[in-house]
Amino acid sequence: MPLRIGIFTYEDESISISGACDRAKIACDSRRRNYKSMIYPFDRGMLTEIEKKQYIIENLDRVIRERQIEVYYQPIIRTANGKVCCEETLSRWNDPEKGCLSPEIFIPTLEETNSSYKLDLYVLENVLQKLKVQADNGLFIVPQSINLSRSDFYSCDIVEEIRRRVDETGIERNRIVIEITESALVDDVEYMTREIKRFKNLGFTVWMDDYGSGYSSPSLLQKIPFDLIKIDMLFVRQLEEEERSRIIVTEIARMGGDEFVVIAQGEDYDNIDILMGMIAKLNHEHHLENQVVVAAGMARHQPGEKVADVFRKADRKMYENKRALKNER
Structure with missing residues (x-):
């Protein structure tokens, strides 16, 4: 201990x-x-951090009500065809008093106080609003992924809360992807496995997020029916230099099934073409043609008509799904 x-x-x-x-x-x-x-x-910085955490706890409901937490959408690009096949949601807390609060601060704070479900449901509602605008304007879409915290499953019936909100908007359930981190599973694997199966039985897609960042148990990949695995970038950074890393990533991909995701965030944006070429080579050599890679960079989609404007200007050739959602309903 x-x-x-x-x-x-x-x-x-x-x-x-x-x-x-x-x-x-x-x-x-x-x-x-x-x-x-x-x-x-x-050190005195610890008191400052505690003050920030207390501010987050006391003001969460207000900033959600006033929509001061903004939702961004990061494209996920399939290396096989170079097209966007999904978008990952990211949240940023822009407070008029405290400025931009880092997710590294407010997300762990919300998890510790069992309040993260409020943020995650707020993000979902923003996603559904965006998809509804696209549907009403006959615009094409790709699935949208949202991250759930471990505490969400203990604070409320998160499966039912998500199902109800999705069904109320008329959006197909397979348009929403549920992401759960590897670390969220280890404390109670049996319970989390049941909850993941509930999502899948309802028609939602479920991904494992950040595999390789912590516990990295291969047995989890065999026991829990994930549709897709997101491999942590720490693995990927070593692919070009170490044969051992390439073998590990390849074997993880094979255990994971048809697809896996490689993360390339923030500072890796300039190197995304190199990364995609490297992963495409790995796919070809080991017959993993369906693999995808997350391209860095965030595209902000505003509520209302601005969403429609964004997608009208977008090049449809960039996206896998060119059919309008309205035509599918």
């Missing part, structure tokens, strides 16, 4: 003994997700 120790150096007599103990506890809890035995000294 790992041991975490928080230390506060008592130099200010204006701080009470209980206050000093609180600061040591803050230092100890600051790396709660680190499972190594470590000693953590307190």
Whole structure:
């Protein structure tokens, strides 16, 4: 069992003994997700981080109501044909008082307080609104993926909440892709397997997100019926230099079935052509023709008519699905 120790150096007599103990506890809890035995000294930045977390907890309902959390859509491109086959949703908290809050801060905070389901359902509602605008304007679409946190499954009946919202809009369930991280599964594999099967029985597609970022148990790929696996970028960065990494990624892809996803985020945008060529070569050599790769960069789709404008201007040749949603309903 790992041991975490928080230390506060008592130099200010204006701080009470209980206050000093609180600061040591803050230092100890600051790396709660680190499972190594470590000693953590307190610093004032930890208080600032706690203040931010408290602000997030107290203001979540307000920023959702005032739509200060913006949803972005990142294209997923299939290497076999170079076309967009799906879009991944990303959220950004733009607060008028605090500025842009990093997802690395607000998402773990919401997970710790079992409030992440509010954000995830808000993102879903934005996605459904965008798809509805596209449907009403007879525009083509591709499936949209949303990320669910582990705490979503314990805070509410997230499967039913998503089903109800999707059905109320008239959007086909297979247009929504559910993403669940590998780390969300390990605490209760049996329960999460049942919930994933519920999604699949209702007609939703389910992906494993960030495989290889933590636990990386091959047994999960065999036990849980994921439709697709997203391999963490840490694996991919080593593909060009290490034969061993290429073998590992190839075997993971084979275990995962017909498809897997490679992540290329942010700073990798300039190298996306190199990455796609590398993965395409891997696909060809090992007969994995259906693999896809996530292209970096975020395209912001505004609510209402602006969504229709975005897709009217888009080159339909970029997308796999050229049929209008209206014609399918």
